Amino acid sequence: MKEETDVLIVGAGLVGLSLAAALTSSKLKVTLLDARAEPVSAGIEAKSSNGYTLKSGIAARVSAVNPGSKKFLTRIGAWGRIAPARISTFKKMHVWDGRGTSHIEFGDTDNSASVLGDIAENQLIETALIETLAATGNIRLEWQAKLSEVIRHEAGYGVQLDDGRYFNCSLLVGADGGNSRVRELCSIRTIDWSYDQVALVTTVETELGHESVARQCFTKDGPLAFLPLADEHLCSIVWSVQDATDLMAIADKDFCELLTRSFENRLGIVRSTDKRFTFPLAQQHALQYVDSHVALIGDAAHTIHPLAGQGANLGFADARTLAQVLAGARLEGRSPGDLKLLKQYQHRRRAENIVMGSVMEAFKQIYSADNPGINWLRNTSMRFVNNNDLLKSLITRLAAAG
Numbered sequence: 437m438k439e440e441t442d443v444l445i446v447g448a449g450l451v452g453l454s455l456a457a458a459l460t461s462s463k464l465k466v467t468l469l470d471a472r473a474e475p476v477s478a479g480i481e482a483k484s485s486n487g488y489t490l491k492s493g494i495a496a497r498v499s500a501v502n503p504g505s506k507k508f509l510t511r512i513g514a515w516g517r518i519a520p521a522r523i524s525t526f527k528k529m530h531v532w533d534g535r536g537t538s539h540i541e542f543g544d545t546d547n548s549a550s551v552l553g554d555i556a557e558n559q560l561i562e563t564a565l566i567e568t569l570a571a572t573g574n575i576r577l578e579w580q581a582k583l584s585e586v587i588r589h590e591a592g593y594g595v596q597l598d599d600g601r602y603f604n605c606s607l608l609v610g611a612d613g614g615n616s617r618v619r620e621l622c623s624i625r626t627i628d629w630s631y632d633q634v635a636l637v638t639t640v641e642t643e644l645g646h647e648s649v650a651r652q653c654f655t656k657d658g659p660l661a662f663l664p665l666a667d668e669h670l671c672s673i674v675w676s677v678q679d680a681t682d683l684m685a686i687a688d689k690d691f692c693e694l695l696t697r698s699f700e701n702r703l704g705i706v707r708s709t710d711k712r713f714t715f716p717l718a719q720q721h722a723l724q725y726v727d728s729h730v731a732l733i734g735d736a737a738h739t740i741h742p743l744a745g746q747g748a749n750l751g752f753a754d755a756r757t758l759a760q761v762l763a764g765a766r767l768e769g770r771s772p773g774d775l776k777l778l779k780q781y782q783h784r785r786r787a788e789n790i791v792m793g794s795v796m797e798a799f800k801q802i803y804s805a806d807n808p809g810i811n812w813l814r815n816t817s818m819r820f821v822n823n824n825d826l827l828k829s830l831i832t833r834l835a836a837a838g
């Protein structure tokens with residue numbers, strides 16, 4: 437049987453869910469589907485989305501949500517559903533070069549916005565978005581629904597799921613992550629840079645309190661971030677390294693000692709660690725975000741290095757912008773798949789995403805190089821930025837936008 441829907445969103449990750457939530461009042465018929473099983477409700481005994489119980493009770497994947505994204509998530513009714521006790525607000529950020537003497541401090545010391553971001557577990561944000569959709573009841577959400585094929589027809593797309601179900605839609609939205617099947621089936625090409633790096637992620641307990649400061653050290657192995665969690669002595673760490681085989685294999689005690697040294701004892705001794713996970717890193721950008729009757733958002737359109745914690749924030753901004761464009765179309769009586777309309781979304785989002793991707797690429801190159809000339813340049817430019825309040829304020833505002 438063929439089912440009809442105006443907008444079919446493939447991928448109920450953070451970004452696809454947020455687009456669906458932003459469309460609840462649009463009067464469009466929206467269907468959201470995802471290949472995975474429905475996530476378990478994220479209670480205090482948190483489980484990561486792939487089923488591991490964590491000693492700290494904190495899921496390994498967290499996101500630094502910038503003020504622009506928080507505003508969006510609040511407006512669509514999701515942010516307020518996250519237990520405040522599980523959100524950590526940070527007002528300062530310290531970044532330094534582990535192979536030099538320079539550092540940059542963002543936050544209280546300059547004239548920038550007082551809150552730099554909030555850190556929350558991805559699964560809590562997801563659960564909040566799912567609850568938002570359930571509360572409105574006008575978006576159809578299907579789990580264990582995997583897209584396998586698409587057929588282009590005059591008025592939109594026919595979408596075949598691998599369990600045999602079939603949907604017709606005017607607009608097909610690919611929110612299905614970095615390996616987007618929608619992007620592949622609609623023949624949208626990408627530019628890719630492989631980083632040959634993986635991100636090692638876990639939760640650690642530290643001797644000293646983090647004082648709500650986000651910290652990042654550019655170690656010789658790669659950027660190592662300690663993101664402050666709601667508990668003063670717990671941090672989520674992201675360590676981007678070329679090869680994590682040894683870091684994954686060593687005993688917890690040795691890992692904690694290595695972390696303590698690599699992080700220069702900034703938070704005293706790392707006392708304990710949770711289970712470690714790794715994620716491959718790559719940078720990728722779709723050459724176009726839209727075509728007739730199709731649009732890409734979030735990681736399906738662009739993936740960037742996590743060193744500035746901006747990937748999901750860019751995705752939320754995509755979702756917010758596409759929802760605005762679609763709401764406008766509805767008022768004008770235009771089809772949601774109208775290419776002219778979709779190009780407005782692309783026009784408003786692509787430049788910012790490309791700039792952010794390029795900045796991450798430049799950072800990654802500069803900080804992974806290890807020759808005296810680049811070391812000098814890196815330290816000099818860090819000092820320059822740190823002594824320039826106007827520039828710091830500009831960087832902070834860029835990162836906080838969305």
Ligand SMILES: Cc1cc2nc3c(=O)[nH]c(=O)nc-3n(C[C@H](O)[C@H](O)[C@H](O)COP(=O)(O)OP(=O)(O)OC[C@H]3O[C@@H](n4cnc5c(N)ncnc54)[C@H](O)[C@@H]3O)c2cc1C
Pocket residue numbers: 446447448449450451452469470471472498499500501581582583584611612613614616617635637674715733734735736742744745746747748749750751
């Ligand atoms: C270590 C690390 C740390 C990060 N930290 C931050 C941070 O602090 N702040 C920040 O803003 N960003 C951060 N990011 C980036 C952020 O996690 C991603 O940008 C964001 O999660 C992308 O969300 P998405 O919804 O676009 O894609 P995904 O989360 O990949 O979701 C895609 C969904 O599509 C579904 N899907 C895939 N294929 C199909 C199919 N064929 N049919 C149906 N469904 C399908 C999947 O099951 C999945 O649920 C980090 C990334 C990493 C790796």
